[in-house]
Amino acid sequence: MKGNDYAEVLLKKALELTRLLDIKALVVIGIELKKPPKVDIPILLVGRETSRQHNLKTLPLPLSMGTKNLVNLASSFMIAEGIIKEGETFIYVTPSTLGIRKAKKAVEVEDEFFSQIEHIFQEVLELAIELSLEGREGKPIGTIFVIGDTKNVIKHSHQMVPNPFKGYKINIFDKGSKEIIKEFAFLDGAFVISKSGRVLCAGRYLDIDFKKVSVNIPSGLGSRHLAAAGISKVTKAIAITVSESGIVRVFKDGKIIFEYNPRLH
């Protein structure tokens, strides 16, 4: 049996179970649907390239986050969206597994996290996870990605080194662009990326005056994380950091809305 066939069989079984048991939602992870499944309960699609599938509710997140994390996030998302209540049962299906879970809120994620999830966010999060796992030349690497509200982000920052992306139209959605971006992740400072995915600069120092700007992050975090929190406070941008310790964090309005350590999964 091919991988696709397994997915089809598992999906069929999941649909059967939704009819037999008191299941309140179906979560389909990383499976491309040929047609929308015929069930009376809400369906949530999770994974890459899912957003335009049959007008179903979607949660575009990198599949590299692993099933356990994706199921936890799907569970929190459905509660936040009112699709399912805490304690109710949902079923999830991936190309290789099928499971039944009670919905509960994963503690480490704030509801605002879900309103940020768009394709650009998914791409950058995936890149951050890859950087955390791969490092560069065998060494761990840390960086900041600032996404959106570029006019204000530029206003609140300056180049630390000549901008390697100046004059080039590199878009994070283009094939091969992630490898180019990774090549420059060794530079001190931040990447600035527009909502449409264009990488405007790397090596950008974020100028935040912490006498005027207050952020709400744990005291153990250093200047990279303070700067990311600060830029997300003074602009409408979201910031994604990769810490040298491997932890990936997402900042919005001066606080962490999501934290994830790819090296532990």
Ligand SMILES: Nc1ncnc2c1ncn2[C@@H]1O[C@H](COP(=O)(O)OP(=O)(O)OP(=O)(O)O)[C@@H](O)[C@H]1O
């Ligand atoms: N204001 C800033 N704007 C952009 N980058 C910054 C800023 N402040 C610090 N950085 C970057 O963060 C790097 C690491 O700084 P520091 O060790 O204090 O941060 P940290 O939050 O502890 O990060 P890590 O967990 O990766 O060590 C610096 O070398 C620099 O590249």
